[in-house]
Amino acid sequence: MPIDVIALEKAIKRAIPVTHLEIVDQSSGCGDSYAIVLVSESFQGKSTLARHRMVNDLLKDQIAQMHAFSQKTYTPEQYEKLQAQG
Structure with missing residues (x-):
C-alpha cells in the first residue's frame, strides 16, 4: 500500500517539534519514493547519523x-545559514 504525504507529515509532527518540513514524492504520485527536508530543535547536538537514525526509527513502518x-536534517540555525547562502 502506498504511503501518502499526509501520513508522513502526521507521523513526523506527532513525534518531534518541527520548525520546517518539506516532503517530496519523487515517484510521480505512487508513494514509493520520498525525499524530506526536516528542521527541528531536537537535532541540536546530534550528529547527522544520529539524526537520520532518529528519523528512520520514527518512520520505520512507512519506510519499509x-x-x-x-532525508536532510538540520537544526534551525543550520537551516537559516543554508537559506542565507541562497
Whole structure:
C-alpha cells in the first residue's frame, strides 16, 4: 500500500517539534519514493547519523513500504545559514 504525504507529515509532527518540513514524492504520485527536508530543535547536538537514525526509527513502518527514502536534517540555525547562502 502506498504511503501518502499526509501520513508522513502526521507521523513526523506527532513525534518531534518541527520548525520546517518539506516532503517530496519523487515517484510521480505512487508513494514509493520520498525525499524530506526536516528542521527541528531536537537535532541540536546530534550528529547527522544520529539524526537520520532518529528519523528512520520514527518512520520505520512507512519506510519499509517504500522503494526509496532520503532525508536532510538540520537544526534551525543550520537551516537559516543554508537559506542565507541562497
